[in-house]
Amino acid sequence: xxxxxxxxxxxxxxxxxxxxxxxxxxxxxxxxxxxxxxxxxxxxxxxxxxxxxxxxxxxxxxxxxxxxxxxxxxxxxxxxxxxxxxxxxxxxxxxxxxxxxxxxxxxxxxxxxxxxxxxxxxxxxxxxxxxxxxxxxxxxxxxxxxxxxxxxxxxxxxxxxxxxxxxxxxxxxxxxxxxxxxxxxxxxxxxxxxxxxxxxxxxxxxxxxxxxxxxxxxxxxxxxxxxxxxxxxxxxxxxxxxxxxxxxxxxxxxxxxxxxxxxxxxxxxxxxxxxxxxxxxxxxxxxxxxxxxxxxxxx
Amino acid sequence: xxxxxxxxxxxxxxxxxxxxxxxxxxxxxxxxxxxxxxxxxxxxxxxxxxxxxxxxxxxxxxxxxxxxxxxxxxxxxxxxxxxxxxxxxxxxxxxxxxxxxxxxxxxxxxxxxxxxxxxxxxxxxxxxxxxxxxxxxxxxxxxxxxxxxxxxxxxxxxxxxxxxxxxxxxxxxxxxxxxxxxxxxxxxxxxxxxxxxxxxxxxxxxxxxxxxxxxxxxxxxxxxxxxxxxxxxxxxxxxxxxxxxxxxxxxxxxxxxxxxxxxxxxxxxxxxxxxxx
Numbered sequence: 187x188x189x190x191x192x193x194x195x196x197x198x199x200x201x202x203x204x205x206x207x208x209x210x211x212x213x214x215x216x217x218x219x220x221x222x223x224x225x226x227x228x229x230x231x232x233x234x235x236x237x238x239x240x241x242x243x244x245x246x247x248x249x250x251x252x253x254x255x256x257x258x259x260x261x262x263x264x265x266x267x268x269x270x271x272x273x274x275x276x277x278x279x280x281x282x283x284x285x286x287x288x289x290x291x292x293x294x295x296x297x298x299x300x301x302x303x304x305x306x307x308x309x310x311x312x313x314x315x316x317x318x319x320x321x322x323x324x325x326x327x328x329x330x331x332x333x334x335x336x337x338x339x340x341x342x343x344x345x346x347x348x349x350x351x352x353x354x355x356x357x358x359x360x361x362x363x364x365x366x367x368x369x370x371x372x373x374x375x376x377x378x379x380x381x382x383x384x385x386x387x388x389x390x391x392x393x394x395x396x397x398x399x400x401x402x403x404x405x406x407x408x409x410x411x412x413x414x415x416x417x418x419x420x421x422x423x424x425x426x427x428x429x430x431x432x433x434x435x436x437x438x439x440x441x442x443x444x445x446x447x448x449x450x451x452x453x454x455x456x457x458x459x460x461x462x463x464x465x466x467x468x469x470x471x472x473x474x475x476x477x478x479x480x481x482x483x484x485x
Numbered sequence: 486x487x488x489x490x491x492x493x494x495x496x497x498x499x500x501x502x503x504x505x506x507x508x509x510x511x512x513x514x515x516x517x518x519x520x521x522x523x524x525x526x527x528x529x530x531x532x533x534x535x536x537x538x539x540x541x542x543x544x545x546x547x548x549x550x551x552x553x554x555x556x557x558x559x560x561x562x563x564x565x566x567x568x569x570x571x572x573x574x575x576x577x578x579x580x581x582x583x584x585x586x587x588x589x590x591x592x593x594x595x596x597x598x599x600x601x602x603x604x605x606x607x608x609x610x611x612x613x614x615x616x617x618x619x620x621x622x623x624x625x626x627x628x629x630x631x632x633x634x635x636x637x638x639x640x641x642x643x644x645x646x647x648x649x650x651x652x653x654x655x656x657x658x659x660x661x662x663x664x665x666x667x668x669x670x671x672x673x674x675x676x677x678x679x680x681x682x683x684x685x686x687x688x689x690x691x692x693x694x695x696x697x698x699x700x701x702x703x704x705x706x707x708x709x710x711x712x713x714x715x716x717x718x719x720x721x722x723x724x725x726x727x728x729x730x731x732x733x734x735x736x737x738x739x740x741x742x743x744x745x746x747x748x749x750x751x752x753x754x755x756x757x758x759x760x761x762x
Binding site for chain 1: 501505508509511512528531579581582586587591594597601604607608610612614618631634690694697701712719729730733741744745
């Protein structure tokens, strides 16, 4: 009996590890190893085409990054981008969520419709908007009804990044709406009923019941939104042929990392240093956000 | 929260929601009608309220005959299906071991796997590419599939789900002589359909639409996935918006069909997993 138990135990250990090995190997090779590799590479001048010429440069890559005007422009761009897009898309998503949970007619249709951009590929959306934004495109045509002269949105340094902002707000509003909707549905209807009995108006109920109870969801959405916007890559890459133009107006940190590593410069070491810096930026902003929203959050 | 019973308020809200639905849907309708338009009619679309003067399927025919869209579609399908199915399988396998089997080191490996969720994709893009390069997997399906065959978050979700399945069911199966894998495969997995479905649908969308990684790994034309191929095609046919829009239908239509059928699971997938793939 005891022996059978013991052999059962050994068998369990073996089975457990057999079950775990694929996951551990993949995470080890493609997630953990790359982290150390990235940090290691960031101290080297490493050209993938001529690895034999790689040399140790210490903090050289990091020092260069702080001096690099394109990198500074890219950081400025993503911060500007996040500062506009995060609050706008959150407010819009929240209002849409209120709308589709308010019991109006066809609310399920609205939910389905608003979510469609989220399931669509960034490639398709970028092409669609390039077409719509073009000088002879739909947007200029519609603006023409109001007497606004046509404009080349993606070729003007002042409007190229805002054009991408508008597109991404349009794309992700539905995605965050779904998360807000789930949060709104979790708030018990009795709270509202009780407040109504006490004579609270719609706005009072919204302010004193909905918003405080939704705080964990709001924190979650805002963190996702900040992380997503700071890593902006697909849309500027797809809409400017990987150049971030005109005149670096749509250059983002991720795009610059990509350009350094794969876009003709082949500077893997420098790109790794930039990745580490972007990671630190995201980390710091996440911590600040948690401090801001995070207090009194109860799960 | 129920909106006021006031008819005017309700009408205004309904109007605003309809207007936003119009803003959401118009770009899609616009690209569909452009895809159905002949090249020399594209400029007439604006005057014609977006209705193609002589609707045609020529653009699609052209793409299938002269482009590589068939091949790219197949590549996308191979990569997406392998990754999605593999992910569901390996995540469940690991999640099951962590939830149900008692063995020394379980806590350690659990936290080891969880800790990888803290690592953002940006930091590992360049070195991951170099590792795949060293493995000789550039321009191969392996390079596109294997690195994303498991995710820490997926393992975590499956483990949480398995913890809610009553142990008695497994014990009964064990007395009937099933092995551990047999229990996992024939008892636990069938009970986990809701959790699996949400993950599979959500991952399917992520993989199908993925651009960054295949764009790095696929080097030659016949290895492109649809996302990569479409971008290259657009650069080659820049002013032929009708053909570019027709090409984008190869990407959009399948995923919208999947979405409309499995709408419920998409919503569930997105609310439980946020956007962490």
